[in-house]
Amino acid sequence: MTALQDFSATSIDGREVALSDYAGKVVLVVNTASQCGFTPQYKGLQELHERYAEQGLVILGFPCDQFGGQEPGSDTEIASFCERNFGVTFPLFSKIEVNGDGAHPLYQWLRSEKGGALGSKIKWNFTKYLVGKNGQVIDRYAPTTKPEKLVKDIEKALAS
Template sequence: MSIYDFTVKDVQGNDIPLDIYKGKVVLIVNTATKCGFTPQYKDLQDLYLKYKDLGFEILDFPCNQFGSQAPGTNEELADFCEMKYKTTFKTFAKIDVNGQNADPLYKYLKENSKGLLGNAIKWNFTKFLIDKKGNVVDRFAPMTNPFKISSEIETLMAKKI
């Protein structure tokens, strides 16, 4: 099993199969627009621009589970990121990452990153690095600046599938 076995909803509620990202290095992040870590959107966007033409994607999943820091509709959240931080990577529909209603993708990510910061997501901007085969390679805490992941991204991009 890999992330390619999952289908998620985009901002408009359309089904998006994650197998469209086959062969790419992916960073999956649960985000919020009213969080102390929200300025990381700028660094995420800069990281995306640096590597997108080399086969890198960022998948943004807003989550309102931590202090209700992602209020608003899916469209409002996406618009905020695009206007304030000029994001061009894909923002998906708001999801739960923990608990009974956790999105199946996040259940998979947590289950396959045991030993990498524990099982539950502790806060917004937890990051999962995915290899070209759709496997979880590493998990990063919210306070990890996206650029600190650069060398791992480069290593994964250099590997053959």
């Protein structure tokens, strides 16, 4: 059975990261963008990171420019923007595609595990996937779902 730990991705500073580094953790995977109406969700994601990281939550941000060209910057510009405007300290990755033939393998798998309103396709920036300690997808959340609305599900996953 495929699990989150089977994938790797390039960090925003260019290092290859084995997602097996997060084995045994609860992981929230989010496709992000710096010029989106949902961009203020970075603040809520950072708050979840600060509140639950010591209990085993990891948030992984994957910038994507597939929705309205709302992530046009370079990886360096994206990292700087996130740190400067939202104090982001959770892991960010190099810009990827989440839909189509060029979709990152992680997102191909996530989409196959949990569909949404448009089937398996990602509808917009800030779609969220909660992955349990076993590396399996627990749930998928719409871009409109604010990070603070995930607290109960995160706490349940951390307790299991």
